[in-house]
Amino acid sequence: MEDGQYAAARRDLVETLRSRHDVDERTLSAIGSVPRHEFVPEGDREQAYADRPLPIGHGQTISAPHMVAIMTDLLDVDAGDRVFEVGTGCGYHAAVVAEIVGPGNVYSVEYVPELATAARHRLRRLGYDVVVRAGDGRTAFGDEAPFDAAYLTCAAPGSVPDPVLDRVRPGGHVVAPVAPADGGGLLDGLRGVGDRSGQRLVRLTVRAGGIDREDHGGVRFVPMR
Ligand code: SAH
Numbered sequence: 001m002e003d004g005q006y007a008a009a010r011r012d013l014v015e016t017l018r019s020r021h022d023v024d025e026r027t028l029s030a031i032g033s034v035p036r037h038e039f040v041p042e043g044d045r046e047q048a049y050a051d052r053p054l055p056i057g058h059g060q061t062i063s064a065p066h067m068v069a070i071m072t073d074l075l076d077v078d079a080g081d082r083v084f085e086v087g088t089g090c091g092y093h094a095a096v097v098a099e100i101v102g103p104g105n106v107y108s109v110e111y112v113p114e115l116a117t118a119a120r121h122r123l124r125r126l127g128y129d130v131v132v133r134a135g136d137g138r139t140a141f142g143d144e145a146p147f148d149a150a151y152l153t154c155a156a157p158g159s160v161p162d163p164v165l166d167r168v169r170p171g172g173h174v175v176a177p178v179a180p181a182d183g184g185g186l187l188d189g190l191r192g193v194g195d196r197s198g199q200r201l202v203r204l205t206v207r208a209g210g211i212d213r214e215d216h217g218g219v220r221f222v223p224m225r
Contacts, residue, residue, distance in 0.1 A: 001046060006037050009049035013065055016051060021066055023073040030099035031069055036062075038126055039092040056090045058112045060222055063153060067219065068093050074175045074203045074216065075149045077101050082144070084167055085109070086137030086224070087153035091119035094130045103129035107147070109140035111154075111225050137224070138163045152176035154224040155199045161224075165206060174204040177221040197221075 001009075014032045017023065037048035039062060044054050053061045063071075071093070077083055081101045085094050088110035098106045108130055110116035116134035123130045133140055137152065138161045145167040151174065152160065158181030160174055168174055180198040201216040 001037075006035065006045075006049070010036070013049040013051065017066055017069050021069060023069045026100055027069050027073045027096075030072065030096045031065060033099050034092065034095045035126065036065065036092055039090040039095070039122065056115070058115055060089055060112065060115065062090050062092050063221070068096055070216070071151055071153075071175050071201070072096055072100070074201075075151060075173055077149050081105060081148035082107070084141055084144075084147040084150040084164070085153065086140075086150070086164060087111070087222075088116055088119045088132050089153060090115070091123045091128070091130065091132070093151075093153055094119070094132075095123060095126065095128045098128050098130050104131070106130045107141050107144050108132050109135050109137050111136060137161070141167065146172075148172050150174045152224065153221065155179040155197070155219075155221040156224045157181060160202075160204060165204065165211065168206045170206050170208050172206050174206065176202055176204070177219045178202050179223060 014028050018028055037045045040048050040054050051065050053064045056062050077100060079102050082105045083097055083101055085108035088094060088108040094106050094108045113134040116132055120132040146169040147167050149172045150164055150168050155177040157179050160176045165174060177199045197220045199219050201219045203214045205212040
């Protein structure tokens with residue numbers, strides 16, 4: 001496909017998301033700005049603007065565009081806010097959030113060193129000033145806290161790890177898929193395609209006296225390691 005065809009496919013995707021999901025125009029505009037085809041493996045580029053997840057290597061996936069839109073919307077961030085991402089993957093979700101909060105405000109950690117390196121180079125080449133580190137979301141970026149918001153793109157077992165919550169200022173949100181504590185998601189392969197992983201998308205709000213929790217439905221993400 002040519003650049004113009006990718007741009008047209010991206011506009012169609014934004015129209016589809018607008019008609020099916022209750023997300024902010026700012027979020028849709030961010031999705032409409034990020035060249036998703038640059039983030040997927042070359043052989044999958046023609047599929048880049050279909051609303052579905054795609055493999056990105058190392059057994060990981062880039063989330064479907066509607067999931068990126070919903071999670072970005074739930075973060076409820078503005079230009080200038082600083083955001084902590086756990087699970088850079090290919091860097092697409094980080095780029096979408098960077099469209100909203102601006103350069104230098106997204107801090108992302110990726111467990112697989114090869115994915116972290118590739119995402120860092122890709123984001124830089126495409127003009128996104130995102131700070132990418134290889135490491136574990138439980139320990140990364142303590143030196144950059146507090147953040148205005150955080151999100152996980154991998155499913156936390158049982159609950160969002162405390163070190164992630166500790167990095168977010170009071171009033172800030174943490175958006176994350178949370179898997180059953182018993183590791184129910186690990187049985188996915190045995191239950192077959194279409195079965196639920198038991199994961200829930202949650203939005204936590206950090207309060208002085210504790211954590212508020214909202215449930216945003218069933219989801220399916222790769223497990224946090
Ligand atoms: N936001 C990504 C989605 C990547 S999938 C994108 O747009 O492409 C989730 C990613 O989380 C995977 O790349 C996986 O390696 C990473 N991950 C899993 N456990 C992690 C951990 N403990 N710390 C950091 N990253 C982790």
